[in-house]
Amino acid sequence: MNLLGGIHHVAVIASNYARSRDFYVRILGLEVIAENHRGARDSWKLDLRLADGSQLELFSFPNPPARPSRPEASGLRHLAFRVAQLDDVVAHLQREGVACEPIRVDEFTGRRFTFFADPDDLPLELYETPAP
Incomplete structure (x- = not known):
């Protein structure tokens, strides 16, 4: 249930x-x-x-x-946002001066993703999924 x-x-x-x-x-x-x-x-x-x-x-x-917040720290690992076009969102963030890690591919789902940080260095993820 x-x-x-x-x-x-x-x-x-x-x-x-x-x-x-x-x-x-x-x-x-x-x-x-x-x-x-x-x-x-x-x-x-x-x-x-x-x-x-x-x-x-x-x-x-x-x-x-302050709280430790790197993706491998104990506790909440990161907050992931679903996006339809990862490259477009990464380009937008980069134009705004937000650094993104290199895009990776999830070994289990084959989907692309990347990490970036908010102003307090909280780990955020962009996870590409097809548009509904």
Whole structure:
């Protein structure tokens, strides 16, 4: 029995809210659903939507502690985004000054993918799948 219907959202804490907001909204093109400042916590919460309806929550907190986040560290390995045309997205990121690793091929699925990082060096992946 499959109890889970899909991923609703992923939450990310930014060290520099404005820089990360620009990255996820302008560079990656996520749609702003809501943006709220929580005064009691001196924290921003930005709700963003991807094309498939899934969401990313971007938070800010004063002086968040650093966390190891390389793809091979224990814990969440990376966040992967599905793309139809990997080369086009990589070219867009490179024009925006975002470095991408060389494109690789998944040995089990034959699909192409690459990794890049957000402004806090969180590992992100682009995984090419055919358009629906």
